[in-house]
Amino acid sequence: MALVNILHMNPGDGELSYSKNSLLQETAIRNAIPILKNSMKGIANYGVFKDYITVADLGCSSGTNTLLVVSNIIDIVHEVCQENNREVPQFQVCLNDLFGNDFNTIFKSLPDFYANLKKNKGEAFGPCFVSAVPGSFYxxxxxxxxxxxxxxTTSNQWLSQMPQGLENNGSNIYVAKTSPPNVYQAYGKQFHTDFTKFLRMRSEEVVHGFNNP
Ligand SMILES: C[S@@+](CC[C@H](N)C(=O)[O-])C[C@H]1O[C@@H](n2cnc3c(N)ncnc32)[C@H](O)[C@@H]1O
Structure with a gap:
């Protein structure tokens, strides 16, 4: 069976779940807020969205980080719109991960998420529509x-397949300090192939061009 059909992070919210073991990734999400804000300012200033904004989080996994990303994006769009005297758009948020991802745990946390949005931003805010899009981002x-x-965040480093030519990688199951140079090259080559494909796919999917705000 293809790898993309079976790979998934540990589901649920138990002690061994991804949700309870993703502090490092949460730090990456928090550290990226200034970069996200900068990108959002560009998008808002050039009038790329109007009445609604469609956002995709690719490799969203399940658990607290998933909706943390969504909250951060909503907060930033809200802030940027207020700074620019613009009406806050409606939000369409598409959460993507592989087919085996525990989307059910995300769905179960949505009622609280929606209620908090209303509480913090007011009844008239949004609305925000969250949906799941299972599949490979390649x-x-x-x-x-x-x-x-x-x-x-922290998902593009997942390759679409094992690189070719790892036979002399000793007892490592990844690229390690002791790996010979050809193993580094094999990982680099696979990443280049995958990331180029990722960008090609997204270039078809993103809204092109600028409108007047
Ligand atoms: C380390 S987790 C990061 C999850 C989340 N973005 C976070 O910051 O906590 C990487 C996620 O990428 C997903 N992933 C890996 N390859 C993928 C692919 N080809 N398409 C979609 N999702 C993928 C995995 O299933 C996993 O949930």
């Missing part, structure tokens, strides 16, 4: 020109 996931913002 394939097409969305219609042409449908996304305003694509977000991805």
């Amino acid at each position: 394939d097409r996931l969305f219609p042409n020109k449908s996304l305003h913002l694509v977000h991805c």
Whole structure:
């Protein structure tokens, strides 16, 4: 069976779940806030979105980090719109991960998430529509020109397949300090192939061009 059909992070919210063991990734998400804000300012200033904004988080996994990313994006769009005297758009948030991802745990936390949004931002805010898009981000996931913002944290390093030519990688199951140079090259080559494909797919899916704000 293909790797993309079976790989998944540990589901649920128990002691061994991804949700309870992803502090490092949470730190990366928090550290990226200034970069996200900067990108969002560019998108808002050039009028790329109007009444609604469609956001995709690719490799979202499940658990607290998933909705933390969504909250951060909503907060930033809200802030940038207020700074620019713009009406806050409606939000369409598409959460993507592989087919085996525990989307059910995300769905179960949505009622609280929606209630908190209303509480913190007011009844008239949004609304925000969250949906799941299972599949590999190395394939097409969305219609042409449908996304305003694509977000991805600590998931692009997952390759689509094992690199070729790792026979002399000793007892390592990854690229390690002791790996010979050809192993580094094999990982680099696979990443280059995968990331080029990722960008090609997204280039079809993002909204092109600028409108007047
Ligand atoms: C380390 S987790 C990061 C999850 C989340 N973004 C975070 O910051 O906590 C990497 C995620 O990428 C997903 N992933 C890996 N390869 C993928 C692919 N080709 N398409 C979609 N998701 C993928 C994995 O299933 C996993 O949930």
